Amino acid sequence: MIAEAEPELKALTMTVDNQTVNFTEGETIYQVATRHLGEKIPTLCYDDRLEAFGGCRLCVVEVEGMRAPVASCTTKATDGMKVTTQTAKIEKYRKTLLEMVASENRSVDVDPLSGYASQELRTLVDHYDARTGRFAGKKSGTSNYDDKNPFILRDYDNCISCYRCVRVCAEQEGDYAINVMNRGFATQIITEFNSELRDSQCTFCGQCVQTCPTGALGDAKALRATEVEGKIEKTRSICPYCGVGCSVDIMTRGQKIVGVQPAMDGPANKGALCIKGQFAFDFVQHEDRLTQPLIKQEDGTFKEVDWDTALDAAAEGYRKVLEKYGRHAIYGVASGRAPHEAAYTMQKFIRAGFGTNYIDNCSRA
Amino acid sequence: MSNPLVDMQKPDVIFAIGTNMTECHPVAATGIKKAQAKGSKLIVADPRRIRLAEIADLYLPIRVGSDVALALAMAHVIVREGLVDRDFVADRTTGAEAFFEHVGQFTPEWASKICQVPATDIETAALWYGKADKGAIYYTLGITEHICGVDNVQSLCNLALMTGHIGREGTGVNPMRGQNNIQGAGDCGAVPANFPGFQPCNDPTSVEKFSKAYRREIDGEKGITKVAALNQCGNGIHAMIIDGENTVVSDPDRNHCEHALKSLDHLVVIDIFMTETATLADIVLPATSWGETDGVQTNTERRVQRLRKAVEPPGQARPDWWIVSEIAKRLGAHGFEYHSAKDVFNELCELSPIYNGLDWDRIDKGEYQWPVPTKDHPGTPILHIDEFKNGRGIFKVIGYRDPAEVISDEFPVWLTTGRRLQSYHTRTQTGRSAGIDYLLAEESLEVNPEDLEAWGLKDGQTCKISSARGSLEIKIKASDVSPRGTVFTSFSFADVPVNILTGSGYDPITETAELKVCPVRLDAIPDA
Ligand code: SF4
Ligand code: SF4
Ligand code: FES
Numbered sequence: 001m002i003a004e005a006e007p008e009l010k011a012l013t014m015t016v017d018n019q020t021v022n023f024t025e026g027e028t029i030y031q032v033a034t035r036h037l038g039e040k041i042p043t044l045c046y047d048d049r050l051e052a053f054g055g056c057r058l059c060v061v062e063v064e065g066m067r068a069p070v071a072s073c074t075t076k077a078t079d080g081m082k083v084t085t086q087t088a089k090i091e092k093y094r095k096t097l098l099e100m101v102a103s104e105n106r107s108v109d110v111d112p113l114s115g116y117a118s119q120e121l122r123t124l125v126d127h128y129d130a131r132t133g134r135f136a137g138k139k140s141g142t143s144n145y146d147d148k149n150p151f152i153l154r155d156y157d158n159c160i161s162c163y164r165c166v167r168v169c170a171e172q173e174g175d176y177a178i179n180v181m182n183r184g185f186a187t188q189i190i191t192e193f194n195s196e197l198r199d200s201q202c203t204f205c206g207q208c209v210q211t212c213p214t215g216a217l218g219d220a221k222a223l224r225a226t227e228v229e230g231k232i233e234k235t236r237s238i239c240p241y242c243g244v245g246c247s248v249d250i251m252t253r254g255q256k257i258v259g260v261q262p263a264m265d266g267p268a269n270k271g272a273l274c275i276k277g278q279f280a281f282d283f284v285q286h287e288d289r290l291t292q293p294l295i296k297q298e299d300g301t302f303k304e305v306d307w308d309t310a311l312d313a314a315a316e317g318y319r320k321v322l323e324k325y326g327r328h329a330i331y332g333v334a335s336g337r338a339p340h341e342a343a344y345t346m347q348k349f350i351r352a353g354f355g356t357n358y359i360d361n362c363s364r365a
Numbered sequence: 366m367s368n369p370l371v372d373m374q375k376p377d378v379i380f381a382i383g384t385n386m387t388e389c390h391p392v393a394a395t396g397i398k399k400a401q402a403k404g405s406k407l408i409v410a411d412p413r414r415i416r417l418a419e420i421a422d423l424y425l426p427i428r429v430g431s432d433v434a435l436a437l438a439m440a441h442v443i444v445r446e447g448l449v450d451r452d453f454v455a456d457r458t459t460g461a462e463a464f465f466e467h468v469g470q471f472t473p474e475w476a477s478k479i480c481q482v483p484a485t486d487i488e489t490a491a492l493w494y495g496k497a498d499k500g501a502i503y504y505t506l507g508i509t510e511h512i513c514g515v516d517n518v519q520s521l522c523n524l525a526l527m528t529g530h531i532g533r534e535g536t537g538v539n540p541m542r543g544q545n546n547i548q549g550a551g552d553c554g555a556v557p558a559n560f561p562g563f564q565p566c567n568d569p570t571s572v573e574k575f576s577k578a579y580r581r582e583i584d585g586e587k588g589i590t591k592v593a594a595l596n597q598c599g600n601g602i603h604a605m606i607i608d609g610e611n612t613v614v615s616d617p618d619r620n621h622c623e624h625a626l627k628s629l630d631h632l633v634v635i636d637i638f639m640t641e642t643a644t645l646a647d648i649v650l651p652a653t654s655w656g657e658t659d660g661v662q663t664n665t666e667r668r669v670q671r672l673r674k675a676v677e678p679p680g681q682a683r684p685d686w687w688i689v690s691e692i693a694k695r696l697g698a699h700g701f702e703y704h705s706a707k708d709v710f711n712e713l714c715e716l717s718p719i720y721n722g723l724d725w726d727r728i729d730k731g732e733y734q735w736p737v738p739t740k741d742h743p744g745t746p747i748l749h750i751d752e753f754k755n756g757r758g759i760f761k762v763i764g765y766r767d768p769a770e771v772i773s774d775e776f777p778v779w780l781t782t783g784r785r786l787q788s789y790h791t792r793t794q795t796g797r798s799a800g801i802d803y804l805l806a807e808e809s810l811e812v813n814p815e816d817l818e819a820w821g822l823k824d825g826q827t828c829k830i831s832s833a834r835g836s837l838e839i840k841i842k843a844s845d846v847s848p849r850g851t852v853f854t855s856f857s858f859a860d861v862p863v864n865i866l867t868g869s870g871y872d873p874i875t876e877t878a879e880l881k882v883c884p885v886r887l888d889a890i891p892d893a
Pocket of ligand 3: 042043044045046053054055056057058059060071072073074
């Protein structure tokens with residue numbers, strides 16, 4: 001191994017809104033400012049998991065000595081730099097930008113069920129009081145309503161060409177399923193052959209939906225619950241499918257699970273999910289669920305009973321086998337799906353109950 | 366996994382064998398794609414031209430069940446070319462010389478005949494992996510679901526040991542666990558050989574520890590596996606309790622399995638749906654589901670994470686731990702007076718050395734990967750950094766064995782089985798999630814288009830597929846993913862019970878079923 005020369009540790013500093021802050025080589029102005037001052041700079045085309053793109057210009061800041069404002073998400077911080085994030089001029093510029101964007105879209109008010117980032121545009125427009133009819137009449141994009149897939153709504157009347165979906169698909173998913181066609185008012189997000197997503201490389205991971213800041217791409221399954229009453233609550237949990245263990249937020253309205261969103265800070269997934277974790281949640285409240293203990297009758301059919309009856313009968317069955325055949329006639333199979341507490345009590349049931357190690361789980365199949 | 370998931374982006378060379386990762390572990394697969402974007406090389410060995418194979422820098426379409434031959438020949442090349450990490454081997458391992466001598470006979474040319482891939486490609490794979498600074502191996506059930514599953518895993522370990530590709534960032538031998546909490550079931554001691562925390566059932570100190578904790582004498586020897594137990598149903602085993610698994614559909618040789626469960630005196634099944642297995646039970650108890658239960662789950666990188674309840678369960682459904690504890694109490698067993706999942710988990714932490722440093726509140730954010738032996742321990746993202754669990758890494762001298770059944774005149778085609786992206790296991794869950802049918806409505810048998818022509822079959826036609834154990838009807842789908850002479854299907858749909866066909870043998874050590882390989886015959890069904 002070639003010994004690398006110890007990099008000289010010189011302290012890099014800059015000022016942001018008159019505060020002196022330090023940073024490391026390679027960081028952008030946006031990263032430094034946000035780390036020290038919180039989310040003061042507005043963004044639209046930015047997703048911190050992706051390469052900065054510099055498309056929307058909302059994140060512009062003034063840098064002393066530079067004539068024009070610069071996009072803070074793509075401009076690297078340099079030693080001694082003096083940055084101002086909110087001058088009257090910049091705020092006005094941002095407002096104008098937002099007014100243009102807002103007026104091109106059919107609606108800035110999208111249902112929060114649409115996706116994780118779906119409220120970004122609306123929040124900014126309200127913050128800058130940028131609702132206006134100035135550019136009314138011109139509409140960008142067209143809806144591709146033909147796509148009958150039940151997961152992803154494609155409503156390009158709300159597309160603002162931030163390319164977040166395209167980039168998340170390429171950079172995070174590595175799938176390159178979609179791209180942007182045309183520019184300006186005619187913008188559309190398309191698949192390889194401008195076809196339905198099902199016929200493209202798309203794996204329905206939902207990443208594009210969750211990063212879309214306008215609801216142009218929406219979570220079609222969650223949106224089925226638009227009419228359900230109640231505030232949307234989120235409960236942090238872990239996906240019930242594979243061994244990756246992605247962190248998710250279960251979205252509920254009252255007692256109904258209406259959707260799943262990825263946890264951007266999930267230790268195993270950092271905001272990623274697959275089709276199962278993202279869209280296959282509604283088995284939980286399916287009408288086929290077992291709701292009552294059941295005991296098989298002489299004729300082979302099951303009869304609903306109360307818990308005490310069922311548990312007494314369950315115990316009685318083991319007691320009889322124990323008496324007749326001994327401890328080693330009873331076997332326990334734990335689940336590889338249920339939580340630890342299920343597997344732990346199951347093995348304890350066998351060991352503490354019968355003193356054997358006649359226990360296994362389903363990993364052998 | 367010996368290494369954490371974030372490490373997937375760090376190796377120079379990734380050797381993925383027997384893993385259809387883009388379909389089974391899609392989120393993990395994105396790590397590999399990112400590594401490639403940064404310049405790492407990807408070697409894929411898999412009989413089927415899966416998506417991972419499409420993006421590989423080197424693809425080895427090996428014949429089903431020939432993994433050991435490939436690994437032996439790679440070891441041969443690594444020795445021959447002097448790519449062995451001598452320091453690592455001397456400091457950390459034992460049995461190297463015998464192994465290096467053993468592989469002298471297994472040339473790439475020899476393996477080429479068995480694996481049916483060019484010798485030069487085997488050579489290249491060995492050179493890439495052998496020369497890498499950080500080489501990492503990833504595998505899934507394609508490696509373990511064979512009669513030689515243990516041999517397969519050990520021959521991969523041999524490769525990592527001889528090159529020192531283990532115990533460092535971006536290296537390791539990394540199995541990807543299939544089910545969400547299969548790792549956790551093992552951690553919790555739901556295995557016949559170990560108490561919680563992998564403390565052996567035949568170790569007197571552990572036996573004493575648990576006999577004391579559970580207030581009753583426990584056998585000092587291992588129990589039998591589930592496979593053995595199913596074989597003894599009605600003749601040794603007379604009662605079972607099964608929690609949340611659809612044994613009848615997921616296990617090999619379905620007829621045998623159904624018969625076994627039917628011959629029990631007493632069967633209790635705990636589940637959230639009336640599965641095919643539950644219908645055979647005397648008593649069916651309704652459990653709470655994901656989203657309705659607080660609990661803990663361990664992922665494939667040994668990360669211990671919390672599940673949380675978001676809604677109330679339907680009707681009378683109760684948590685599994687409550688149900689099992691209630692039965693235990695009625696049988697007079699001690700120590701089942703739990704009030705919450707937290708009580709249960711904290712008891713596990715007290716009894717398990719790898720969890721000693723954890724408790725319910727500490728794992729709130731999921732930042733720990735076991736072992737976490739003490740409260741001030743930061744967790745262990747990478748295993749085997751300075752030492753292997755039992756001291757030195759042991760080279761195992763392994764030879765190649767044919768699968769339990771090989772193709773013949775009667776059954777001339779290889780069948781291999783697996784999973785699909787859109788469905789999960791026996792579909793008790795994905796099958797009940799709206800929209801999934803739009804993408805995957807029915808099962809099909811994937812056959813290479815050239816084979817279809819050669820065998821006089823047509824895309825979309827239903828054919829009869831038979832093995833030595835049984836036969837069923839299935840719709841044919843032409844697919845370039847299947848190589849010539851090998852067909853593929855999944856075991857997800859109950860109406861196409863593919864596991865009627867499989868089950869030709871078991872690994873003698875783990876008793877894992879040979880689900881991946883089974884010789885079959887296809888016959889056209891004449892139009893009615
Ligand atoms: S769902 Fe995933 S794969 Fe499909 S277009 Fe969106 S990001 Fe790409
Ligand atoms: S979201 Fe997909 S990749 Fe993540 S744990 Fe669930 S099944 Fe696995
Ligand atoms: S956020 Fe910087 S240009 Fe869009």
